[in-house]
Amino acid sequence: MPPMNAKSADTRKPKNTKATIKRLMSYLNEDKVKIGLAFVCVLVSSMTNLAGSYMLRPIINNLVADVSAAERISTLAINLVKMASIYAAGVLAAFFQARIMIGVSQRALLKLRGDLFEKLQDLPVRFFDTNNTGDIMSRFTNDVDTIGEMLNSTLVQIFQGIVSLIGTLILMFYTNFWLSIVTIVVAPIMAKIGTTIASRSRKRFSRQQAELGKVNAYIEEIVTGQKVVKVFCHEDKVIDEFETLNDSLKNAQIKAQFAGGMMGPSMNAMSQVNYTLTAGVGSILVILGRLGKFGGLGKKGLFSALDIGGLTVFVNFSRQFSRPINELAQQLTIVMSALAGAERVFDVMDREPESDRGDIVLDHIHGDVVIDDITFGYNPDKTILKDVSIYAHPGQKIALVGSTGAGKTTITNLITRFYDIDKGKITIDGIDIFDINRDSLRENIAVVLQDTHLFTGTVMENIRYGRLDATDAEVRNAAVTSNAHSFIQHLPDGYDTVLEGDGSNLSQGQRQLLNIARAALSKAPILILDEATSSVDTRTERDINKGMDTLMENRTTFVIAHRLSTIRNADAIMVLEHGVIIERGSHEELLAQKGRYYELYTGLKELD
Numbered sequence: 001m002p003p004m005n006a007k008s009a010d011t012r013k014p015k016n017t018k019a020t021i022k023r024l025m026s027y028l029n030e031d032k033v034k035i036g037l038a039f040v041c042v043l044v045s046s047m048t049n050l051a052g053s054y055m056l057r058p059i060i061n062n063l064v065a066d067v068s069a070a071e072r073i074s075t076l077a078i079n080l081v082k083m084a085s086i087y088a089a090g091v092l093a094a095f096f097q098a099r100i101m102i103g104v105s106q107r108a109l110l111k112l113r114g115d116l117f118e119k120l121q122d123l124p125v126r127f128f129d130t131n132n133t134g135d136i137m138s139r140f141t142n143d144v145d146t147i148g149e150m151l152n153s154t155l156v157q158i159f160q161g162i163v164s165l166i167g168t169l170i171l172m173f174y175t176n177f178w179l180s181i182v183t184i185v186v187a188p189i190m191a192k193i194g195t196t197i198a199s200r201s202r203k204r205f206s207r208q209q210a211e212l213g214k215v216n217a218y219i220e221e222i223v224t225g226q227k228v229v230k231v232f233c234h235e236d237k238v239i240d241e242f243e244t245l246n247d248s249l250k251n252a253q254i255k256a257q258f259a260g261g262m263m264g265p266s267m268n269a270m271s272q273v274n275y276t277l278t279a280g281v282g283s284i285l286v287i288l289g290r291l292g293k294f295g296g297l298g299k300k301g302l303f304s305a306l307d308i309g310g311l312t313v314f315v316n317f318s319r320q321f322s323r324p325i326n327e328l329a330q331q332l333t334i335v336m337s338a339l340a341g342a343e344r345v346f347d348v349m350d351r352e353p354e355s356d357r358g359d360i361v362l363d364h365i366h367g368d369v370v371i372d373d374i375t376f377g378y379n380p381d382k383t384i385l386k387d388v389s390i391y392a393h394p395g396q397k398i399a400l401v402g403s404t405g406a407g408k409t410t411i412t413n414l415i416t417r418f419y420d421i422d423k424g425k426i427t428i429d430g431i432d433i434f435d436i437n438r439d440s441l442r443e444n445i446a447v448v449l450q451d452t453h454l455f456t457g458t459v460m461e462n463i464r465y466g467r468l469d470a471t472d473a474e475v476r477n478a479a480v481t482s483n484a485h486s487f488i489q490h491l492p493d494g495y496d497t498v499l500e501g502d503g504s505n506l507s508q509g510q511r512q513l514l515n516i517a518r519a520a521l522s523k524a525p526i527l528i529l530d531e532a533t534s535s536v537d538t539r540t541e542r543d544i545n546k547g548m549d550t551l552m553e554n555r556t557t558f559v560i561a562h563r564l565s566t567i568r569n570a571d572a573i574m575v576l577e578h579g580v581i582i583e584r585g586s587h588e589e590l591l592a593q594k595g596r597y598y599e600l601y602t603g604l605k606e607l608d
């Protein structure tokens with residue numbers, strides 16, 4: 001019902017219509033010829049439609065004409081065959097048009113979706129952190145769908161509507177000049193009355209929605225707060241308040257429903273008025289024509305008299321006349337929302353891709369990592385890390401500790417270049433990470449993310465994500481190293497067990513073990529472990545730690561852990577607070593300092 005949709009349609013207006021259309025059209029470029037053909041088909045089908053209904057005129061006129069029975073029958077037969085062939089041609093054209101446009105629009109959508117998906121792979125982590133998943137998804141679903149609808153049918157329908165409008169108008173004038181004038185004068189008046197009624201009922205419907213919202217909100221509030229209502233014996237007061245709201249809703253609903261219910265019949269009534277008027281004026285014209293007035297029988301051209309067949313086709317035309325106008329409005333709404341959708345799709349495509357200035361490809365590096373005085377904030381107005389410096393010699397194990405939100409994960413985000421540093425420098429074997437090719441950089445860093453993801457597929461495939469060319473034996477080895485092997489063995493299909501929906505059929509700890517196995521598979525000389533043991537029991541944790549010790553051999557490792565027992569043997573421990581390293585040293589040194597680390601480790605002071 002239009003009153004309901006009106007609001008959502010308003011919010012989906014494209015901003016730069018011209019540019020968007022142009023860009024969208026570029027997706028149709030290859031199919032220009034086919035589209036041209038489809039539009040020719042539309043033209044044919046609309047014109048045959050008009051011509052077909054016009055054929056009624058000679059058919060009827062033949063029935064009332066002053067001719068012999070034999071002649072009447074043969075003319076009728078010829079006319080019927082003509083009519084049928086015209087309609088048949090129209091149906092064929094419509095069929096081809098649909099066939100062509102479906103192919104064209106689906107090909108365009110295929111390319112659009114492909115381009116969008118490819119672009120997503122190029123976008124920086126920041127994009128995914130700042131846009132919610134639902135919003136990104138809706139560009140692939142809703143937006144692409146409305147674009148599809150527009151390409152598939154709406155554009156064609158609009159063209160068809162315009163053709164039939166013009167065609168009907170021409171045929172009306174051709175049939176009778178004066179009657180056409182009547183229709184043209186009356187139609188806009190009818191349209192005006194129609195839109196007035198519609199806008200009136202739209203207002204009433206939004207009143208009704210508002211009242212309904214109030215009632216629902218009140219019910220929700222009282223249901224959730226029922227205990228409080230009871231405790232304070234407020235039942236009577238609540239019932240009174242509800243009655244008031246309930247009553248206004250009833251009144252608003254009566255008004256809206258009445259207006260809504262009246263819309264159909266009043267539109268109908270107007271169409272009947274138009275119909276009757278046309279029939280009345282038409283009949284008078286037929287009578288006058290017979291009397292030789294107003295053109296008169298036998299006269300040709302614009303002012304020829306109206307015959308009975310003419311009157312019949314004319315009333316049909318005048319009925320058809322207003323339909324395309326009403327439909328055009330709806331179709332334009334679809335076009336608008338499709339263009340708005342296209343804009344949202346192109347908006348993603350125009351986002352800045354992940355920066356990649358460097359082209360140095362790392363080859364057999366030692367894993368010497370220097371974080372030199374870096375300062376960083378996710379947003380310019382809020383600094384997260386301040387003057388952080390960390391040196392990791394090849395094979396060293398550096399631990400980052402600190403309370404939640406201190407900036408530990410942020411440091412690893414900068415090493416992997418998920419985000420770019422504002423100030424300072426990070427080097428690997430003396431090479432600035434900005435001069436290193438992005439893929440090469442990431443190939444040399446194995447990461448166990450704090451919040452990681454398992455894909456739909458087997459356990460084997462999921463571990464292999466760590467290094468795609470790993471053999472089955474290597475995958476098993478990695479699982480053994482990371483202590484994942486024993487639980488995998490007990491899964492129904494072992495390594496062939498299919499994981500679904502981010503590994504929802506596994507426990508948190510098991511998921512974590514698979515993630516570690518992934519990292520274990522990688523031969524990267526630098527390793528980042530973020531909270532790798534946060535969600536497992538103490539025994540599994542011990543197992544993981546054993547596995548990780550093997551994993552860390554000969555690799556430069558950054559390990560983040562809340563359980564400080566796991567990092568006692570680190571070469572250096574950095575204590576981070578509000579983005580600043582406030583203490584650094586070995587486990588023993590830090591304990592001896594009796595500072596923040598000592599507090600964290602001994603639990604003498606609660607974490608903030």
Ligand SMILES: Nc1ncnc2c1ncn2[C@@H]1O[C@H](COP(=O)(O)OP(=O)(O)OP(=O)(O)O)[C@@H](O)[C@H]1O
Nearest residue numbers: 129378379384403404405406407408409410411450
């Ligand atoms: N994508 C982001 N956009 C904006 N701010 C962020 C983003 N990620 C983290 N932050 C902010 O940066 C700060 C540091 O976050 P970080 O994830 O580095 O903490 P952490 O030390 O790893 O904490 P935890 O121990 O809970 O994992 C926090 O205040 C957080 O709100």
Ligand SMILES: [Mg+2]
Nearest residue numbers: 408409410450
């Ligand atoms: Mg973190």
